[in-house]
Amino acid sequence: MTDAPKPPRARPPLSRWRSKAPAILALIPAACVVLFIYIGAMVWTVRLSFSSSKMLPVLDNVGFNQYRRLFATERFNLSVEHIALFGCLFIAGSLVIGFLLAVFIDQRVRGEGVFRTIFLYPYAMSFIVTGLAWQWFLNPELGLQKAVREAGFPDFTFDWIVDQNRVMYTLVIAAIWQASGLVMAILLAGLRGVDAELWKATRIDAIPTWRVYVSIILPMIAPMLVTAAVLLAVAVAKLYDLVVAMTKGGPGLSSEVPAKFIMDNFFERSNVGLGSAAATVLLVTVIAIFSPWIYSQHLRPQGARR
Amino acid sequence: MSAVVPQGPRPRSFGLARLGVYVFLGVMALLFLVPLWVMLMTSFKTMAEIRYGHILAWPQEFTFEPWGKAWSSACTGLACGGIQVGFWNSVRILVPSVIASIALGALTGYAMTFYRVRGANLMFAILLIGAFIPYQVFLYPMVRMFSSIGLYDSLAGIVVVHVVFGLPLMTLLFRNYYSSLPIELFNAARVDGAGFVTIFRHVILPMSTPIVIVATILQVTGIWNDFILGLTFAGRDNRPMTVLLNNIVNSTQGEAAYNVDMAATILTAAVPLFVYFISGRWFVRGIAAGAVKG
Numbered sequence: 001m002t003d004a005p006k007p008p009r010a011r012p013p014l015s016r017w018r019s020k021a022p023a024i025l026a027l028i029p030a031a032c033v034v035l036f037i038y039i040g041a042m043v044w045t046v047r048l049s050f051s052s053s054k055m056l057p058v059l060d061n062v063g064f065n066q067y068r069r070l071f072a073t074e075r076f077n078l079s080v081e082h083i084a085l086f087g088c089l090f091i092a093g094s095l096v097i098g099f100l101l102a103v104f105i106d107q108r109v110r111g112e113g114v115f116r117t118i119f120l121y122p123y124a125m126s127f128i129v130t131g132l133a134w135q136w137f138l139n140p141e142l143g144l145q146k147a148v149r150e151a152g153f154p155d156f157t158f159d160w161i162v163d164q165n166r167v168m169y170t171l172v173i174a175a176i177w178q179a180s181g182l183v184m185a186i187l188l189a190g191l192r193g194v195d196a197e198l199w200k201a202t203r204i205d206a207i208p209t210w211r212v213y214v215s216i217i218l219p220m221i222a223p224m225l226v227t228a229a230v231l232l233a234v235a236v237a238k239l240y241d242l243v244v245a246m247t248k249g250g251p252g253l254s255s256e257v258p259a260k261f262i263m264d265n266f267f268e269r270s271n272v273g274l275g276s277a278a279a280t281v282l283l284v285t286v287i288a289i290f291s292p293w294i295y296s297q298h299l300r301p302q303g304a305r306r
Numbered sequence: 307m308s309a310v311v312p313q314g315p316r317p318r319s320f321g322l323a324r325l326g327v328y329v330f331l332g333v334m335a336l337l338f339l340v341p342l343w344v345m346l347m348t349s350f351k352t353m354a355e356i357r358y359g360h361i362l363a364w365p366q367e368f369t370f371e372p373w374g375k376a377w378s379s380a381c382t383g384l385a386c387g388g389i390q391v392g393f394w395n396s397v398r399i400l401v402p403s404v405i406a407s408i409a410l411g412a413l414t415g416y417a418m419t420f421y422r423v424r425g426a427n428l429m430f431a432i433l434l435i436g437a438f439i440p441y442q443v444f445l446y447p448m449v450r451m452f453s454s455i456g457l458y459d460s461l462a463g464i465v466v467v468h469v470v471f472g473l474p475l476m477t478l479l480f481r482n483y484y485s486s487l488p489i490e491l492f493n494a495a496r497v498d499g500a501g502f503v504t505i506f507r508h509v510i511l512p513m514s515t516p517i518v519i520v521a522t523i524l525q526v527t528g529i530w531n532d533f534i535l536g537l538t539f540a541g542r543d544n545r546p547m548t549v550l551l552n553n554i555v556n557s558t559q560g561e562a563a564y565n566v567d568m569a570a571t572i573l574t575a576a577v578p579l580f581v582y583f584i585s586g587r588w589f590v591r592g593i594a595a596g597a598v599k600g
């Protein structure tokens with residue numbers, strides 16, 4: 001590699017071509033990834049959404065036909081409804097449970113490390129593992145339902161996983177189980193940053209502890225709550241593995257989700273055009289939701305961060 | 307009961323509130339442990355006991371047979387090689403993917419932080435946005451691209467895919483970490499006449515240990531737990547453990563062997579759980595550092 005000659009001044013002029021050439025070379029792989037995948041593949045998908053592609057990609061132009069077809073497809077509309085329901089319940093549930101766990105752990109409890117480890121371990125596992133574990137646990141014939149019935153409640157019913165109207169809730173439960181530890185970890189870091197003086201002041205004023213958490217601490221850790229919510233929302237948009245493992249989209253179409261709809265149309269149903277249209281809808285939605293946060297978090301002009 | 311500094315005991319109500327805290331945490335801990343407990347118990351039972359017994363109960367007749375079956379003879383369709391096939395496939399995918407993605411992330415982060423290359427910020431912005439976009443948006447064209455250059459359905463292909471989709475997070479980690487290093491170190495090395503590679507090797511890399519540990523934890527768990535990329539790109543001969551596990555459990559003909567299924571599930575979770583338990587606080591650090599993981 002080219003080593004720059006000794007510069008005459010204390011602060012080397014970095015703008016010179018010779019000193020920058022290796023850096024440019026080093027950035028080529030990343031540039032290729034950006035160019036071919038993050039831009040190229042994305043544009044290609046959008047392009048295919050305007051084509052009549054079935055099994056193989058065709059580059060004709062059928063305007064918005066695939067989109068019209070998409071919004072007239074029951075399976076897609078259902079999957080959008082499902083993901084909206086799942087998203088709201090999962091994000092709200094994980095935030096509430098994660099917040100409670102963080103607050104209670106923050107009470108200087110003994111064995112804090114043990115509790116933290118227990119609450120976060122599901123997050124280390126794959127969605128496939130989570131899905132299969134809960135599929136078995138909620139199995140109506142041999143799982144929880146049978147156990148509770150035999151424990152003396154013969155009328156106990158918990159067959160949500162095979163109930164068309166309730167199956168989404170079982171996915172929510174499993175996902176909250178997996179993700180609320182993540183929220184706890186993020187919020188706990190925020191709580192640990194609260195100034196001890198603040199606690200002294202509220203103690204002197206005899207403000208109840210719960211009041212302090214709700215009215216003072218919660219606004220203070222708002223940025224962490226937002227970060228947690230964004231992470232959870234990303235998981236919602238990507239929701240696929242959990243559904244495949246736990247319910248396979250069933251019973252019937254009652255737990256279909258957009259990411260699965262797209263995958264099925266690409267790789268099983270030979271509907272590349274339709275799948276691309278659905279992927280484009282997903283893309284636009286995701287960008288609309290996340291770009292303000294990405295901008296404020298990472299891309300704001302220098303000096304605004306930290 | 308105060309959060310950070312308890313200001314002396316508050317008689318009477320103190321004891322009760324304290325008890326409440328432990329009861330809440332204890333109950334929640336039990337709830338969080340139930341699925342793991344159920345998996346473990348099921349995996350040590352015979353099928354007869356699973357049918358007639360209680361899902362939460364301790365096995366009456368302790369058996370390791372399901373574990374043996376899960377590891378070496380569980381079937382997916384006609385192939386009965388057990389989950390071990392997937393385990394070794396995952397290892398073969400994991401090792402090069404982790405090394406390559408961390409190396410590329412470190413290099414990219416280094417070049418972006420210390421050298422003002424035109425367009426680098428735009429590139430970083432696109433990478434970041436890319437991290438939020440579901441894979442489905444890229445997958446189909448990628449399959450076409452990869453098959454046209456012969457990377458589809460191959461070990462090399464799935465490794466490249468993991469490097470590609472790991473790049474945003476890795477770049478973010480290393481870029482943020484390097485930005486926090488004192489620029490004077492870099493400048494001093496420049497003054498001494500060190501070039502791009504020398505500075506990276508002898509100044510920057512030796513200081514990167516903490517972030518490399520964090521990156522390794524994130525990538526090992528992330529890549530091991532991946533399902534959709536392995537499913538799409540790895541091909542028949544390289545299917546990772548998660549894909550094989552799902553096939554074993556969800557495509558059983560005849561009566562499902564729940565004990566074998568659960569043993570296979572635990573085996574699949576074992577690697578990330580092991581990493582989690584030994585890494586302790588580093589795992590949490592990874593979460594905090596990589597707030598874009600999906």
